[in-house]
Amino acid sequence: MRSDLEALVRIPSVSNREFDQAFVEQSAEAVAALLRGAGLEDATVLRVPGGAPAVVGHHAAPTGAPTVLLYAHHDVQPAGEVGEWQTAPFEPTVRGDRLFGRGAADDKAGVVAHVGALRALAGELGVGVTVFVEGEEEVGSPTFLEFLRTHREALAADVVVVADATNWKVGVPGLTTSLRxxxxxxxxxxxxxxxxxxxxxxxxxxxxxxxxxxxxxxxxxxxxxxxxxxxxxxxxxxxxxxxxxxxxxxxxxxxxxxxxxxxxxxxxxxxxxxxxxxxxxxxxxxxxxxxxxxxxxxxxxxxxxxxxxxxxxxxxxxxxxxxxxxxxxxxxxxxxxxxx
Ligand SMILES: [Zn+2]
The missing domain is CATH 3.30.70.360 (Alpha-Beta Plaits)
Known part of the structure; x- marks a missing residue:
């Protein structure tokens, strides 16, 4: 999982349109490949006109079982002043027991957490799973509503789990139930x-x-x-x-x-x-x-x-x-x- 995370961090998928959007395409394809490798064989890149590439993949629900939608985003913020970084922003670097790099936490870790869960539970999920990894969260999701309307069927789910929030403490996970x-x-x-x-x-x-x-x-x-x-x-x-x-x-x-x-x-x-x-x-x-x-x-x-x-x-x-x-x-x- 760590090498998968590092590979994603190396792709400077800055969704701000002032930056080269080819990297956002590249990271979408990389995420789709990770999901296919984790058993979501139909994982593919989808978009609506003018929107950034999102990735959607499915594991069909067993009869009568609910479907869980797992959300994350693969785009990142610009690196800002590169001179302010202690290590290169898009070169994942371990310092102490932490991995540093733009998007290493927000939200490529979220992507990899979902992938890791799918791998760990391979073959015995017990529920339907839809993974939705957005590519424009960091610019305010301008085509999000349009995307939901267009791909309503593909995104239908009984519960949504968003992996894009903080842990309570290092090593202590948290469940976020409301946000401002x-x-x-x-x-x-x-x-x-x-x-x-x-x-x-x-x-x-x-x-x-x-x-x-x-x-x-x-x-x-x-x-x-x-x-x-x-x-x-x-x-x-x-x-x-x-x-x-x-x-x-x-x-x-x-x-x-x-x-x-x-x-x-x-x-x-x-x-x-x-x-x-x-x-x-x-x-x-x-x-x-x-x-x-x-x-x-x-x-x-x-x-x-x-x-x-x-x-x-x-x-x-x-x-x-x-x-x-x-x-x-x-x-x-x-x-x-x-x-x-
Ligand atoms: Zn985020």
Whole structure:
């Protein structure tokens, strides 16, 4: 299994369309071959127009037995700044007792876990099995619904097992029974109709990045809890984790205080989380002595289970408009919405 995982990690199947999609095709074919080798003889690559290649394979259900659908995805995120990696992103490398490489965990490990289970239970599955390995999860699954509609029959199942979440601890598996939803929106703050010289005009008018920063600062209270009215939060989970474990897992730097209060698991699972995942403002390297007329931020909001994503977006938009600093025009453009 490990060599199969390593072979998949070596294929840079980045589904972001700025990257060579031939590798996504290659990884789809590799996954189909693994599934065929594990007994799903009909495993093949399917797609809908404009979509990335997915892999679907079947083991027919014995009479009267249910069918289990096993899900994973074979595409990965871009490697980002390669210089920030301790080892080459697409060369799987063991450090300590961990295997590092882009997609080694998310989600090629999920693919290989399904393959390993099929191998281990070969000939005595006792249920029908459908494996569905998507190729565009990391870009928001743009053709997912169309794919489900088109291949409805091929994907029919009684229960779905998604291998694309975390374990509770290293060596301790977990079952994830709910996930937060995700919405995102671009907030654009404008202040001038053209850039002006900061020596001539600076003082009476604040630049757009400063105004945007002030707006962003209203999204959380002084403790770092989300301060947007109208966002719901669910009950605290029955399990909790200690702060030290979270700090170590997340790589929080010494001295940095954690945000919010209450159980760590509530902050992670049943309450909203809000962050800035992109910023457009003049670049430091090419900056000049001008007052920037506009600036934008891409806000990403994790929505607690139980809240409709459109209601969460409406609450966020209301907050952003009410908090518009210094009367500056703010535009709010929804980018994505997904249900908890
Ligand atoms: Zn994933």
């Amino acid at each position: 939803g995700l919405v995102s929106a671009v907030v654009d703050v404008a202040v001038l109709d053209h850039p002006i010289h900061s020596g001539m005009y600076g003082g009476p008018v604040l630049d757009a990045p400063t105004l945007l920063a002030r707006l962003i600062a209203t999204l959380h209270d002084d403790e770092g809890a989300v301060a947007v009215a109208g966002l719901v939060q669910g009950p605290d989970p029955v399990v909790d984790d200690d702060e030290d474990t979270f700090r170590a897992d997340a790589g929080v730097l010494d001295g940095v205080r954690l945000a919010g209060s209450g159980p760590i698991t509530a902050r992670l699972w049943t309450r909203p989380a809000l962050g800035v995942i992109g910023l457009d403002a003049p670049r430091v390297a090419t900056a000049s002595n001008t007052i920037a007329p506009r600036a934008s931020a891409l806000l990403s909001l994790r929505v607690a289970p139980g809240q409709d994503p459109d209601a969460a977006l409406a609450a966020l938009e209301r907050h952003v408009r009410e908090q518009a600093p210094f009367g500056a025009p703010v535009t709010f453009t929804t980018v994505d919405r997904g249900r908890a």
